[in-house]
Amino acid sequence: MWSSFSTLITGNIIHVCFSTRKIDNLYCLSAGTHPSFEIPTSTNNNSSTITPGIDQGNATAEPVNFPYTPHPVTAASRLVIDDTDERVANAVKVVEEQLQVHRSWRSKSNKNYATCDGNGIYVYDLPSKFNKDLDFCSYLSNEGLGEPIAKLGKGWYKTHQYSLELIFHSRVLRHPCRVSDETVAKLFYVPFYGGLDILRWHFKNVSNDVKDSLSLELVKLLELDKMQNPIKLLIERQPWHVNDIGIPHPTNFHPHSDNDIVSWQLKIIRSNRKNLVSFAGAARANAEDNTRSALINQCTSLGDGKCHFMNCSSVKCGEAESVIELFVESEFCLQPPGDSCIPVLFDPFTAYYQYPWHLPHDHDKYSVFMDKKELTQMNVVERLANISLRERENMRRYIVYELLPGLVYGNYNAEPDKFHDAFAITMNNLLERVSLLEQPHKD
Template identity: 25%
Template structure:
């Protein structure tokens, strides 16, 4: 729904102009992720390299003066899928998964906002996945933050997701094994030493919790994973098919400290929304290779963090909620005073296009 969210919010943008010639940037309301569906699953599978050609024809014929002004350098669009899904090499036969939208030379100048960007193309930038939390007013946001702050964290760590059931060594398999084989997870009646486990909120009734979200069973049921996240101190964010996860932002909304296992899962992605130089203040990093191949136990790492530091990290996570959520369109004036994920993304786009325009002018 990211493309729809941006389009609806853009209609409310205070500096929107009907004159493209007066615009610093031009938003293209093209639903790339939705349009990709018939190339990925439908009868146009064999022509997936053609996604975007009709769009380019429209942009260059409907308003050629807008496109020709900077040859697309001032245009941007939103892609509600990882960039990898639009990066199939042109001419692949038979075609691989995805389309070739981002490989078309016609769009090399256009800025693309995606939920996961690749490391090298300068025109791509990652923005947060939408969560299920879209407050319409400031009081609802503040009451939710207070709920997350007061929530009793009775579980040390939790993982919401699928995978990890095969025989091959993966970080998800290691997480499942550590949770399922931990004898203390079955009986923690004698766990009362708060300092030992670093929660800062009382003794744990469970050291590890796994919420199985296989086969899409969590997609339309956020309560299934949000309630356990509200009860957990740390939320594990292992990579899956791609490095990033929506769960990262769900956990921040729940005040659950994210634990990453790859730099590309968040640190190298969301620089506008998650300050790269402050990652240690609100998250934990454990290299997946250490867990999978060097027998590093995630529980041991997390239990070694002093409870005072855990409290500070959680407070930092709670402070970040407004930055990574997409507030509801038509929200109250009070809430609009706080910059959300959309506001920060548009600021980033404008700065990116401005800096590129200076180079273009030269």
């Protein structure tokens, strides 16, 4: 995985701002100067070599002044884990407790947008080098959605899996609660495209100083006493930081209206599932575990057509049409870490502990879990074949009718009425969190 990035951060006043996460290092762009949890740092990352502040020679806006944050979020105790069962069990316990806290912040509003009374959202105008200048390919056109996919019809785009920063920025600019006066705002959005900044330096011959330079410039601004402990929303959260909330990757589907969603629901619920199992991916030679290789070997060794393997090392899996067609024609889709039917998961941290606002606690309703440690002692396809047709139908209907609308991001001018997309769910929950912070504390 190249990188993961935060798209929004909240507070009341808890600011909305971005963080970036690399495969071996979490980039928390602001945890304050005295955070209550530790941020993992790379020993190769020498931040003292970076000049603090924004280079006003290239700036297109004035320096950012952040208002005071009177209600910092208390982070959970940091937990160091190793490979022992006891440590892992303790880590899981902490994560599950945190998810309960996250779910308590869910908005109870049945409207697409929560009321804006006293809940203004302010968008900072950063120098373009922090956002627009990082928008450098066709995947990011149409305000992050990418180029349309005519073959798939209305609402389908060649969306890059790390384009969520652009999509969120575009949607926040159009949010009905957006205000031009920061003194009446409760959420503050800092549009730094940290994920795209990492992607442009995704080469082995680039030093960490070069890779991290732009991120660290913004860090200097966000490491203010006024910016302690914001809540970070990331496509992949650090699982034992209560301040990190996972939100879904963008898909290729960006509906404009309720009708777009209903049309797609009807199409996929009626689709002919000719494959029992499918797996689109490629082996990772340098991976610490061999989950992918084990799945590929099991899938390709059957020879009875039950498992369809799309080899992404030889086929352009970047072409959304082929992958979507495969998944729509499959009962189950194998989902090891790093991939995008009914998902079969092999690690609880890939979904169950990531998305408390977008996925329910009862994961048996929409997925099948198999511990990756047991792959060598079982046949995945045979276990899936033993799941009854009624169970498959129930899971598929739950996914299509209950989960799907909240896992996709509408287009930049989406006007849904009945359904809440992933963006609306996230924003409403952020505003709900602000309201909870403003309530008097009971002794």
